[in-house]
Amino acid sequence: MFGxxxxxxxxxxxxxxxxxxxxxxxxxxxxxxxxxxVDMASGNGVAVxxxxxxxxxxxxxxxxxxxxxxxxxxxxxxxWRVKFANNNFITVGYANTIMTSPDGNDWTLRYxxxxxxxxxxxxxxxxxxxxxxxxxxxxxxTDLKKWAAIGGLGNAYSFLxxxxxxxxxxxxxxYQIWTSTDGFTWTQITWPPEASAFNAVDVTFNNGxxxxxxxxxxxxxxxxxxxxxxxxxxRKVVSVPGxxxxxxxxxxxxxxxxxxDILLDYSGDYSTYLGAxxxxxxxxxxxxxxxxxxxxxxxxxxx
Numbered sequence: 549m550f551g552x553x554x555x556x557x558x559x560x561x562x563x564x565x566x567x568x569x570x571x572x573x574x575x576x577x578x579x580x581x582x583x584x585x586v587d588m589a590s591g592n593g594v595a596v597x598x599x600x601x602x603x604x605x606x607x608x609x610x611x612x613x614x615x616x617x618x619x620x621x622x623x624x625x626x627x628w629r630v631k632f633a634n635n636n637f638i639t640v641g642y643a644n645t646i647m648t649s650p651d652g653n654d655w656t657l658r659y660x661x662x663x664x665x666x667x668x669x670x671x672x673x674x675x676x677x678x679x680x681x682x683x684x685x686x687x688x689x690t691d692l693k694k695w696a697a698i699g700g701l702g703n704a705y706s707f708l709x710x711x712x713x714x715x716x717x718x719x720x721x722x723y724q725i726w727t728s729t730d731g732f733t734w735t736q737i738t739w740p741p742e743a744s745a746f747n748a749v750d751v752t753f754n755n756g757x758x759x760x761x762x763x764x765x766x767x768x769x770x771x772x773x774x775x776x777x778x779x780x781x782x783r784k785v786v787s788v789p790g791x792x793x794x795x796x797x798x799x800x801x802x803x804x805x806x807x808x809d810i811l812l813d814y815s816g817d818y819s820t821y822l823g824a825x826x827x828x829x830x831x832x833x834x835x836x837x838x839x840x841x842x843x844x845x846x847x848x849x850x851x
Contacts, residue, residue, distance in 0.1 A: 591632030596652040598627045598639060607639070609652040621647060622657040625666075633672035638692075640679050642666035648692060658692050665706075669750075673712030676731040680707035680719045688731040698732060711787075713753030718771035720751045720760060727771040740766055742776040754787040759805040761785040761794070767805045777806040 583599040590596070597608045597616065606627050608616040627641035637649045644661040665682030672678075679687045679695075683706055686698040707726075710719040717728045725737040744763025751760050751771075760766040761782055766774045782794035791803040799812040 586627065587629045589630045589632045589637060591637065592635070592651070594652045596630050596632075596637050596639075596649075598630050601626045607652075607655070619653055619655070621655045623647060623660060625660070628666065629669045631670055631672070633677075638670050638672070638677065640667035640670045640681070644679075644681065644685070644687070646670070646679055646687075646692075646695070658689075659687070659695050668707065669709045671710045671712045671717060673717065674715070674730075676717075678710055678712075678717050678719070678728075678731045680710045680721075682706045684721075686719065686726075686734065696732065698734060701726065701734065701736075709750035709752075711751050711753040711758065713758060714756065714770060716771055718751050718753075718758055718768075720749050720762070722749055725760075725771065725774075735772075737772045740774040740776070742766060743774075750784060752785055752787045752792065754792055755790075755803065755805075757805060759785055759792055765794075765805060765808075780808045 583601075583605065586598045586600055588595060588597045593611060595610045595613060597610070599606055599608065604624065605618055606624075607619045607621055607630075609619055610616045623641075623643075623645050625641045625643045625645040627639050627645070629641075630637060630639040632638075635650060637652050639645075639647050639655075642665070644659060644664040644667050645657070646659040646667065647655045647657050649655045664685065667679045667681035667685065667687070669681075670677065670679040675690060677689050677692060679685075684701045686701065686707065687695045688698060689695045705722040705724055707719045707721040707724075709721075710717060712718075715729060717731055719726045719728075719734070723739050725739060726734045727737055728734045740760070740762075742764060743760065743766060749760075749762045751758055753759075756769070758768045758771050760768065760774060761784065763781065765777055765780050765782075765785070767777045768774045780794060780800060782798075782800070783796035785792055785794045787793075788801075791801060792805055794800045794802070794808060797813070798810045800808040800810045802808045
């Protein structure tokens with residue numbers, strides 16, 4: 549059952565939750581208060597959350613999704629995305645900031661360029677890490693120390709999302725999809741006619757396929773050939789154990805990116821804004837005790 553694959557599932561911005569079945573609810577109020585969750589990632593039983601940085605607070609960590617600890621970092625740049633790959637958390641943000649951490653607590657600044665607008669997403673695969681961002685930027689590295697700026701992409705819109713799967717990177721933004729097998733040489737793909745250009749463009753990989761969230765959900769095996777698969781619309785689609793999670797205006801799950809089951813429906817609740825999602829694996833001792841059949845969620849104070 550999909551719910552059993554999600555011992556602790558959090559969807560946040562205004563809330564986070566862990567999903568199983570049947571659905572029940574328990575309200576909690578974790579820190580950080582009065583901040584918006586921007587993104588989340590998890591690995592090795594730890595979740596890392598990136599907030600909008602109100603008061604200089606940007607990164608928090610948690611082992612249970614309820615209790616969050618603020619983490620100091622070597623950069624004050626606002627952060628936009630965090631991922632977990634190769635036993636490391638990696639986060640990117642404004643001023644082309646790139647930081648990594650093995651545990652979500654101790655962070656190392658890997659790159660920054662105050663003259664650049666910023667990086668919006670990052671992905672790793674086959675020993676290569678790729679960061680994408682403002683005005684068509686792509687940076688690639690094989691060691692997280694030296695970063696190559698990839699040119700020749702033209703005057704592109706900003707890249708908003710990137711992921712790796714089936715031996716290739718796929719980077720997307722408004723009206724553009726680019727693919728690469730090595731992170732350094734890129735090929736532009738024809739924009740799918742079914743996709744909307746300015747509607748929550750992001751891409752994620754799981755279960756052997758890419759899912760493109762661009763006005764509607766499209767799927768692809770190689771990032772080059774896309775087919776419309778669902779009329780579902782989400783603010784963000786993320787990869788979680790066993791499939792995909794779409795957040796806002798509903799929280800929905802899918803194994804194949806085609807068929808979506810609604811877990812929670814907030815389409816009429818405009819006070820609740822869902823911004824991020826992740827899952828903490830059940831091997832962590834605190835999340836294991838949450839493997840009962842219930843859903844817990846938290847909402848930030850409104851004032």
